[in-house]
Amino acid sequence: MKSLKFVIATLLAATVSAPLLAQTVDVSGAWARATVQGQKASGAFMQLTAKEGTRLVAVATPVAGVAEVHEMKMEGDVMTMRAVQGGLELPAGKAVALSPSGYHVMLMDLKLPLRKDTTIPLTLVFKDAKGVESKKELLVPVATSAPMPGKP
Template identity: 75%
Template structure:
């Protein structure tokens, strides 16, 4: 069997641009909460749907000294918040909502205010079942409130308290 030089180069290029372990994650409705003067923390929210099972293992943004995947829950009437040390599980084909009052991305030690009607860069790092990592770069719009259908007002109020906590 004889291969042409162009055919071999095309095959090599396609294999380099699409690693076999690449995690395919659909990201919808991303937004970050605007801050007020002096506020040093905020949250980012979105819906993640992974084609294959995996995890959101890290987040980063140049606007924050610290960015973490967090969970907020109620336990006996007490609001509890914590970083997810092992990341957020993304079951295959199932949407996972990052929203006020639940899972979210916490942006702390902000280097600048998050102003309404601007965007911020955010990098999400995913790990697949075989341990391969991929990252997605986003430009996330900043808003005062969640877009329609992105969580209850009570959950938004609860997250406001979380956004003001320090590390």
């Protein structure tokens, strides 16, 4: 009987703790860049701070055919942008910026224009050091520029 209670308690703890992982990643300053009619790509930006080491392994949204974590950087005199392979490392307690000039969420094959003063749903998928996956659902405001600090 004791072992059955232990198994039930262990299963319950695993079930409850898995969804909580996403709560260990704080998201601040999230926004997506507004588009004009016919524009098929845009970006989403934010700051991620993980309480424990984890990785951002995927992004999804119904407003784009493709959503990926990209890195923009200079290689000599050429600016390059490419998808991050294997996920973006989020070291414990260190803020990682997703910004227009570095790592960012690339939204491609947009299904509709991203209009200023609206929001879009965005799902972030994380994987911890043990390989446990979790998701964080966001409603990201659409703007023409980054929001001012301290303002929603």
